[in-house]
Amino acid sequence: MADNQLMERAEHVLYKTYNRFPVVFDHGKGVMLYDTEGNEYLDFGAGIAVMALGYGDEEYTRAVEDQLHKLTHISNLFYNQPSIEAGEKLLEVSQMDKVFFTNSGTEAIEGALKIAKRCHYNMLRQSMGDGSDGCEDVEMDLTGEIIAMNHSFHGRSLGALSVTGNAHYQEPFKPLVPGIRFADFNDLKSVEALINDKTCAVIMETIQGEGGIYPASEAFIKGVRRLCDEHGLLLILDEIQCGMGRSGKMFAWQHYGVKPDVMTVAKALGNGLPIGAFLACGKAAGAMVPGDHGTTYGGNPLVTAGAKAVLDIFEERRIVDHVKETGAYLSGKLDQVVEKYAVVKERRGMGLIQGLELTGPATPVVTAALLEQKLVLISAGTNIIRFVPPLVIGKADVDEMVKRLEAAIDSAYGK
Numbered sequence: 001m002a003d004n005q006l007m008e009r010a011e012h013v014l015y016k017t018y019n020r021f022p023v024v025f026d027h028g029k030g031v032m033l034y035d036t037e038g039n040e041y042l043d044f045g046a047g048i049a050v051m052a053l054g055y056g057d058e059e060y061t062r063a064v065e066d067q068l069h070k071l072t073h074i075s076n077l078f079y080n081q082p083s084i085e086a087g088e089k090l091l092e093v094s095q096m097d098k099v100f101f102t103n104s105g106t107e108a109i110e111g112a113l114k115i116a117k118r119c120h121y122n123m124l125r126q127s128m129g130d131g132s133d134g135c136e137d138v139e140m141d142l143t144g145e146i147i148a149m150n151h152s153f154h155g156r157s158l159g160a161l162s163v164t165g166n167a168h169y170q171e172p173f174k175p176l177v178p179g180i181r182f183a184d185f186n187d188l189k190s191v192e193a194l195i196n197d198k199t200c201a202v203i204m205e206t207i208q209g210e211g212g213i214y215p216a217s218e219a220f221i222k223g224v225r226r227l228c229d230e231h232g233l234l235l236i237l238d239e240i241q242c243g244m245g246r247s248g249k250m251f252a253w254q255h256y257g258v259k260p261d262v263m264t265v266a267k268a269l270g271n272g273l274p275i276g277a278f279l280a281c282g283k284a285a286g287a288m289v290p291g292d293h294g295t296t297y298g299g300n301p302l303v304t305a306g307a308k309a310v311l312d313i314f315e316e317r318r319i320v321d322h323v324k325e326t327g328a329y330l331s332g333k334l335d336q337v338v339e340k341y342a343v344v345k346e347r348r349g350m351g352l353i354q355g356l357e358l359t360g361p362a363t364p365v366v367t368a369a370l371l372e373q374k375l376v377l378i379s380a381g382t383n384i385i386r387f388v389p390p391l392v393i394g395k396a397d398v399d400e401m402v403k404r405l406e407a408a409i410d411s412a413y414g415k
Helices: 004-013 058-068 081-094 105-128 135-141 158-162 167-173 188-192 218-231 282-286 301-316 319-340 363-373 395-413
Strands: 025-029 032-035 040-043 098-102 145-149 180-183 199-205 234-238 262-265 276-280 344-350 353-358 378-380 384-387
Touching: 040 395, 058 301, 081 098, 081 276, 081 301, 098 105, 098 301, 105 158, 105 199, 105 234, 105 262, 105 276, 105 282, 158 167, 188 218, 199 218, 218 234, 276 282, 301 319, 319 344, 319 353, 319 395, 363 378, 363 395
Parallel strands: 145 180, 145 199, 199 234, 234 262
Antiparallel strands: 025 032, 032 040, 098 276, 262 276, 344 353, 353 384, 378 384
């Protein structure tokens, strides 16, 4: 068991918005974590899909440490070299046109929503003429509406929460941002039925994460892209969890041969440093003007030096190719678990973002894995075990994980 005194101190000082497991982690190495008592844990959660390179990567650490000795912050009133280099690299791998660095995925979603609103506003101004009398009244009547997906998750700020299709998260914080309409993921007709002359964008995760590890079907995502093109809407794809190589492509939308107008990334981009970004192309890339958006810390030299190092390492070590191979191996091993256990209903996912749906709650298995088997797993929803390990895991790590997972399932639900 972890250091009880540390946990008691935490309960006194930290806001109680998490039900934490009784473990105090101290350090990590590779794909292993170590608690304050020296116990070793195999990590298949990666800080919720963040630690793409695992723990203690020397090249990454050296890049961040070098920048730490030079300059950590200067504000966006001035230029800094690491943000320029990270931005160039991110645009190169995404083939987008512009990038704005944020502190988190939630903030990236906020920026993406503002781009959609701004594009709609610009369109109205252009249609009425910039100086037309009464234009403001028209803008109020035609506020840009956004179509989001049921069972989605985009973040906890009020804007991101407004497009999160989960009433449980939303209920205590209403009224939320108006003009949000919810369709069903992988149901194209439900999206088409919601489009009207006020609609300005469709936002969705390319692979729903918190909602249960549901990849978009090819027909659905291509159909949504077509609807957006036909109606002049922006397609916003949330790649905060499924992006950065995790699906077996640099970005999950690249599996489908589509391209978003706006994309959000975070998590693995900084390998533990707090950084996110929203990227845009076409008309969306030119929608914002000075004063429309800002951030004090976003894109500072320290975090963008880390992001640049991550992107360089991905290229040098061919991380995405490794994910393809290891992800296929993980899929096969999890399929065997499905066949072995009646309580395991189905496997879903792509690459190294996988989920096992259970017939009962996931928490007993996740708890037994952590406390009895020293295996870090996380859940998605109530009955899905989520597998989002560091992208550098090997096949031997997968084998060891399955061994511990099966022991946890036996403990929670019986053999």
